[in-house]
Amino acid sequence: MPITSKLSSKLKTSKRLLTGYLRRHIPNESVFSDLCAFGERVANEVDGWGRECEVSPPRLVQYDSWGNRVDCIDTSAAWKRMKDLSAQEGLVSIGYERPFGEWSRVYQMSKLFLFSPSSGLYTCPLAMTDGAAKVIASIGISWPVKEAFNRLTTRKSDYFWTSGQWMTERQGGSDVANGTETVAVPQTDGSFKLYGYKWFTSATDADMTLTLARVQDSRGSITPGSRGLSLFYAEVSRDQSGQLKGIEVQKLKDKLGTRQMPTAELLLDGLTAHMISSEGRGVASIANMLTVTRIHNSVSAAAAMRRVVQLSRDYATRRKAFGKLLKDHPLHMQTLSRMEIETRGAFLLVMDICRLLGREEMGTATELDSHLLRLLTPVVKLYTGKQAVAVVSEGLESFGGQGYIEDTGLPGLFRDSQVLSIWEGTTNVLSLDVLRCVSRSSGMVLHAYFSHTKILLEGASGVSILTPAVNSMQIALSKLELLVQDAATKDPNYLELAARDLAYSLARIYAGALLIDHASWKGASPADAYAALRWCEQDLCPVATNHERGWYNPGSPSDNAAFSLACERSTASKQEQAEFA
Numbered sequence: 001m002p003i004t005s006k007l008s009s010k011l012k013t014s015k016r017l018l019t020g021y022l023r024r025h026i027p028n029e030s031v032f033s034d035l036c037a038f039g040e041r042v043a044n045e046v047d048g049w050g051r052e053c054e055v056s057p058p059r060l061v062q063y064d065s066w067g068n069r070v071d072c073i074d075t076s077a078a079w080k081r082m083k084d085l086s087a088q089e090g091l092v093s094i095g096y097e098r099p100f101g102e103w104s105r106v107y108q109m110s111k112l113f114l115f116s117p118s119s120g121l122y123t124c125p126l127a128m129t130d131g132a133a134k135v136i137a138s139i140g141i142s143w144p145v146k147e148a149f150n151r152l153t154t155r156k157s158d159y160f161w162t163s164g165q166w167m168t169e170r171q172g173g174s175d176v177a178n179g180t181e182t183v184a185v186p187q188t189d190g191s192f193k194l195y196g197y198k199w200f201t202s203a204t205d206a207d208m209t210l211t212l213a214r215v216q217d218s219r220g221s222i223t224p225g226s227r228g229l230s231l232f233y234a235e236v237s238r239d240q241s242g243q244l245k246g247i248e249v250q251k252l253k254d255k256l257g258t259r260q261m262p263t264a265e266l267l268l269d270g271l272t273a274h275m276i277s278s279e280g281r282g283v284a285s286i287a288n289m290l291t292v293t294r295i296h297n298s299v300s301a302a303a304a305m306r307r308v309v310q311l312s313r314d315y316a317t318r319r320k321a322f323g324k325l326l327k328d329h330p331l332h333m334q335t336l337s338r339m340e341i342e343t344r345g346a347f348l349l350v351m352d353i354c355r356l357l358g359r360e361e362m363g364t365a366t367e368l369d370s371h372l373l374r375l376l377t378p379v380v381k382l383y384t385g386k387q388a389v390a391v392v393s394e395g396l397e398s399f400g401g402q403g404y405i406e407d408t409g410l411p412g413l414f415r416d417s418q419v420l421s422i423w424e425g426t427t428n429v430l431s432l433d434v435l436r437c438v439s440r441s442s443g444m445v446l447h448a449y450f451s452h453t454k455i456l457l458e459g460a461s462g463v464s465i466l467t468p469a470v471n472s473m474q475i476a477l478s479k480l481e482l483l484v485q486d487a488a489t490k491d492p493n494y495l496e497l498a499a500r501d502l503a504y505s506l507a508r509i510y511a512g513a514l515l516i517d518h519a520s521w522k523g524a525s526p527a528d529a530y531a532a533l534r535w536c537e538q539d540l541c542p543v544a545t546n547h548e549r550g551w552y553n554p555g556s557p558s559d560n561a562a563f564s565l566a567c568e569r570s571t572a573s574k575q576e577q578a579e580f581a
């Protein structure tokens with residue numbers, strides 16, 4: 001039996017931070033009873049399905065027994081059960097039913113937080129389904145997407161649809177604006193036929209998709225770049241002979257992880273679609289989907305950390321080495337406590353962004369809240385995605401050699417965490433998004449950030465145990481404020497080199513403020529205060545530290561050294577290539 005299943009009963013007992021957060025912000029008994037019942041179901045039932053998804057990955061059947069092209073993606077029974085469960089439990093619909101007003105997203109994402117590590121990656125189609133519903137809701141719930149919206153947000157499992165998000169093409173991974181080659185040919189009835197090649201399509205067994213394409217005019221010309229992209233809605237359906245209409249599944253990808261779900265290369269060969277954005281507003285229109293999928297990604301990252309910490313902690317109470325349990329080895333416990341602190345920071349970042357999303361959707365967000373949501377979405381996604389890889393890796397190590405053995409179920413956790421920093425925008429692409437978002441807002445985004453961080457710290461002013469943490473935060477905040485004051489005068493190369501450290505600083509400082517705020521709440525535990533203190537002992541503002549080191553000055557000795565280090569290998573390989581030629 002995999003260790004992840006053996007320990008799943010621990011799910012119920014070690015989610016104190018989640019409980020504390022919810023007791024503080026949504027003190028409603030129906031939330032607790034629903035989450036407790038769902039937690040039981042995840043531990044006792046769903047976790048096993050997740051394992052089944054892992055050991056019975058999807059497979060592509062391109063031809064039937066009679067040689068007819070069918071392009072069927074065969075998925076496991078467990079994967080199909082995940083779909084039914086997702087509808088019944090409202091894992092998407094809660095965000096649209098909004099039973100707890102502006103706190104509904106926190107409630108929905110709390111369920112996903114419990115579900116994610118056991119879900120066999122079903123969180124991926126749910127993220128895209130939620131993102132598609134959000135796009136439709138923002139554009140207008142009318143024909144041709146009214147029924148699609150109803151299906152995406154239903155609790156009836158036989159009516160429920162999932163959506164794809166077909167954005168990635170051969171030339172356009174991160175650079176969607178320039179690399180998208182798919183064309184949309186107008187039809188006389190107002191619809192379009194799409195022709196192109198989608199290089200990565202995740203959870204390709206979806207019922208519909210949103211995708212980007214360039215409209216071809218009557219002379220066959222298209223507009224290049226971002227302004228040429230429009231957003232399309234298409235249903236995935238079959239003709240009477242069972243063949244997919246307008247789509248050929250070329251292959252399923254052989255991936256490092258996320259093997260539970262199908263990721264396919266698709267040839268779009270006359271797929272019927274409807275334009276749902278204004279022409280040329282495709283990227284801006286799909287941005288709503290990106291916001292939601294990036295938040296889901298962050299939830300999954302925090303949940304992966306939480307799961308591995310639970311497993312490691314439990315193992316430490318069972319495994320003896322050098323004559324005593326691991327829990328009695330101080331160095332081992334120090335490592336686990338560092339993982340725990342990282343997990344807590346990630347959890348509070350994630351919940352805060354869900355709070356902001358909920359406020360925006362209920363119309364209660366202030367202008368500052370909206371700026372904060374725009375800024376923190378990429379910040380939280382990039383930070384938690386990266387930290388999940390580190391924490392899950394550390395977690396595997398805490399099992400010694402067993403962490404490396406497949407039948408424990410642990411290596412799957414590691415493989416699946418690695419994607420979190422890649423899809424939905426890599427760390428560097430999102431760092432540049434943060435930079436663009438800051439520079440285009442005439443200071444408003446950072447004003448929102450600094451104001452809210454200071455409000456969070458003010459609440460802790462009377463809590464003496466937290467004073468060292470608050471002091472460290474104030475120093476870090478002053479350094480960051482000073483640095484960004486004259487950012488407008490900086491060379492673009494300086495800004496690009498500083499972008500990742502800036503995003504990390506924004507994440508660490510904001511998480512520090514959230515941890516302090518949480519620890520100063522009347523229901524907080526001593527562990528909450530300890531976590532806040534420890535978090536604030538790290539370098540909270542690496543962008544200021546590395547600025548002082550001169551790391552961002554293009555042409556400086558340290559910058560030249562960094563570039564020659566990065567280029568050494570490629571230069572060598574070019575020489576080798578030349579020698580072989």
Ligand code: MFK
Nearest residue numbers: 124127174176177202226283284287296297300423424425
């Ligand atoms: C468990 C969770 C699972 C999650 C499952 C996901 C599975 C799906 C896997 C995938 O599909 S992965 C593929 C994901 N691909 C990416 O994330 C693409 C990464 N690249 C970027 O994000 C680029 O920054 C981007 C493509 C958006 C850049 O495009 P552009 O056209 O160069 O952007 P530009 O010119 O900055 O912005 C165009 C408009 O969009 C602007 O609006 P306006 O014209 O009104 O000014 C921007 O403000 C707006 N925009 C861009 N990014 C935005 C945004 N608005 C809000 N939020 C954003 N992030």
